[in-house]
Amino acid sequence: MTDRRALSAGPLAAAALPLFAFWVLLSGKLDAFHLGIGLLTAILVAAATQRVYALPPASMPRKDFARAALRIHRPVGYLAWLLVEIFRSAVHVTRIVLDPRLPIRPTVVRIEDGLPHPVARLTLAHSITLTPGTVTIDCDERDMTVHALDARSAAGVGRDGGAIARRVRRLYSRNESHGS
């Protein structure tokens, strides 16, 4: 197996477009000069970093781009849910540290998430860190190590990641409906 991958248009565009959008946002100027420089820079950076950020090709076959656009409601719904969880978890920690009894019973649990793709596993690891009472400590090929503030938080992620893992699996599932 060889590590060198030729520059290919699909992944290059997928990396350059967000960079270009970020450029437009930061510059705030919409004339041809600034847009031109921005586009050029985005493509150059995407090409230069393609190997650094190369992911397994299973991440998005080309014909799935159109279908992914149809499923845009999934990440929107997921991020809305995550935003609520971030505030719930901040309130959860705040209540614990302001409680004079400091009601914590920390435990470390291992989770076998069984998610196939590194990006899906990254999403799960970050989501666990942002949801109430749990922080992801380590993540290797097969499982994750999670530190939980109390027994209820530990039970929430269970042995397989619990409800959060089911949401992430649905987010990345190929089915149009809510397959898991």
Place this chain on the structure above:
Amino acid sequence: MPGISAVEAVAAALLVGSLAFILAAVVGILRLPDFYTRLHAVGKCDTAGLALATLALALLSGDLVLALKLAAVWAILAVANPTGTHALARAAGRAGVPVWTADGAARRKSRRDGGPSR
């Protein structure tokens, strides 16, 4: 109140809420017993506190591009914060920093008080 618009009042309330979360993170760092539990306080309260702060500043800016920039700042922070938390926790785990448990603390306390161990 004279001289304060509704937008400014909402922004002020959001900033106070933001400071409350960040203050809770500080209290958490001071009160929680070990490295890992302190990570909970910083990782969660900061993310939520900064969300309120950037929302307040976006309201006060009165400029769509500036508001979107602030939203981008928060989005990057919301990814960077769990990443940093994870990097710290992983480094601590591999360096063998012990995990504080209620049972371990109770054992140490009973030993210190000359409890049943002797």
